[in-house]
Amino acid sequence: MKKIVIHRAGDYKELKLEECKDLNAKDAEVVVSVKAAGINYADIIIRWGLYESAKKFVGWPITPGFEYSGIVKSIGPNVKNYKVGDNVFGVSLFNAYASEVCVPEHQLNFIPEKMTFEEAAGFPAVFMTAYHALLQIVVVRPGMVALIHSAAGGVGSSLVQLCKIKGIKTIGVVGSSHKVQSIKDLGCDYVIDKSIEDLWKKVEEYAPRGVDLAFDANGVETMQGSYDHLMASGKLVVYGAHSMFPKKGGKVNWPKLVVDFLKSPRFNPLNMTSENKSLITFNLSFLFERRDLLDEAMLDLIMWYNEGKIKAPIIKSYPLEKVGEAHMELESGKTVGKLVLIP
Ligand SMILES: NC(=O)c1ccc[n+]([C@@H]2O[C@H](COP(=O)([O-])OP(=O)(O)OC[C@H]3O[C@@H](n4cnc5c(N)ncnc54)[C@H](OP(=O)(O)O)[C@@H]3O)[C@@H](O)[C@H]2O)c1
Known part of the structure; x- marks a missing residue:
């Protein structure tokens, strides 16, 4: 082999x-x-x-x-x-x-x-990540509003589709204009192209009261802004930190990584209590022993694929x-x- x-x-x-x-x-x-x-x-x-x-x-x-x-x-x-x-x-x-x-x-x-x-x-990886983020660690109700960063990527496009199944309104954010159509095709309700639009102004326009859920794997670039744009009882789901890493060259930029790490927001549970906002994080690669969760996710995902409710990436x-x-x-x-x- x-x-x-x-x-x-x-x-x-x-x-x-x-x-x-x-x-x-x-x-x-x-x-x-x-x-x-x-x-x-x-x-x-x-x-x-x-x-x-x-x-x-x-x-x-x-x-x-x-x-x-x-x-x-x-x-x-x-x-x-x-x-x-x-x-x-x-x-x-x-x-x-x-x-x-x-x-x-x-x-x-x-x-x-x-x-x-x-x-x-x-x-499996992107849909199980999206399933865990949306359906195993938060409670969802139809009519909620979700902000989804990197919405045209693997996990992001899966989140858009799962939100649709649950009747959740989606605000998908993309970093380049050529990605916009792909998430419109998946039924994303509002698309923000942050390469040409003011991200947070647009979020405020589409969700004047704030969002119920924000899915953010950017890390330092948007984490605080996502938290700030939650409505009361909102949840920020953090599952990655890719904005800390370089987009070309293939090598880690250590000074930037250290600065971004130091600049990452620190959340205070006492303030969060009064604000009624929560931060939830996870990493699926540390979750392989939770067969109950992973099996449940795959069963539902395969069923929804067979029913035509979700499309493969x-x-x-x-x-x-x-x-x-x-x-x-x-x-x-x-x-x-x-x-x-x-x-
Ligand atoms: N915690 C977990 O269990 C888990 C599991 C799977 C994936 N993840 C995380 O979820 C994120 C998405 O993973 P994926 O595999 O589906 O990737 P992906 O979304 O298909 O690709 C990454 C996207 O991130 C955005 N991005 C922003 N800053 C970037 C940078 N500096 N370098 C590269 N991309 C950057 C780009 O989209 P825009 O410019 O459009 O934003 C890019 O297309 C990653 O952070 C990954 O580590 C976490």
């Missing part, structure tokens, strides 16, 4: 294509012959050596990749629900940038009939060996939907 291996933190050239022994399934494990592997912004942070769960669970060397689709190649003796030849997709705690991945069977799902391998590889594919180019593109902040690798 072949896989992408990172031996030390750095830029695109640290993503090495290597040959290694084929995998063996034990116990309730399944080896999947990978047809496509999803790329997530987190994989870039892993490459920089800054991703907490990668440091905690693996260290160096590491093969990134939280999601894949493919065909079951072999099964362990205690596997109950899958057989060789099944078309499957799912999540993995790293290792999916490869031609084979080995996972416990409970992390697999059958690919819905109408979903391609590429779409299936780009589906827009996909752009790269051959596995072009992973550096794919990282460069995702880092640029210009992508719409998801990028996937084809081994």
Whole structure:
């Protein structure tokens, strides 16, 4: 088999294509012959050596990749629900940038009939993140208003779709004009193109009383503004900090990272109590032991996909060996939907 291996933190050239022994399934494990592997912004942070769960669970060397689709190649003796030849997709705690991945069977799902391998590889991480953010850590009611930053990206476009299912009005923010149409197509109620519009003036125009929910993975650039634009009982959901990182060059800008870290808002629970506002954060890669939550999310998401209530993300594919180019593109902040690798 072949896989992408990172031996030390750095830029695109640290993503090495290597040959290694084929995998063996034990116990309730399944080896999947990978047809496509999803790329997530987190994989870039892993490459920089800054991703907490990668440091905690693996260290160096590491093969990134939280999601894949493919065909079951072999099964362990205690596997109950899958057989060789099944078309499957799912999540993995790293290792999916490869031609084979080995996972416990409970992390697999059958690919819905109408979903391609590429779409299936780009589906789980962003939709499960959006599901957890919207439906497992806050209480939602129809008529609420949600502010969604980076709304044309992987997680953002998934949030827009899930909000629609729940009758929540969406204000989607994008950083470039070419992204606007993609979220209008998903039914986003208001779109703010912050490259040409005043972000907060527009938020105030569309939500004069403030928003019920703000989903913000920008970090320091917008976190305080998102909090300030919550109405009473509003929730700010923070699940990333990508504005601290560079958009080109492939290397961390350490002085900027330190300054942004120091500039990040500090929230005081006593003030928050009087303001009736809350901050909620999470990271799914530390949540793999909560099978109850992850299974619930996947079941609902697959059901909604089959019912036509959600669409798979827009996909752009790269051959596995072009992973550096794919990282460069995702880092640029210009992508719409998801990028996937084809081994
Ligand atoms: N906590 C979790 O469990 C979890 C799980 C999945 C993802 N995430 C986080 O969610 C965010 C979105 O992830 P994704 O994989 O779906 O990526 P994505 O949204 O498809 O791409 C990242 C987007 O962020 C925006 N951006 C703003 N500043 C940026 C910068 N300096 N560099 C690059 N992009 C920048 C760009 O959109 P605009 O310019 O249009 O804003 C860009 O398209 C990331 O921060 C990721 O780490 C967290």
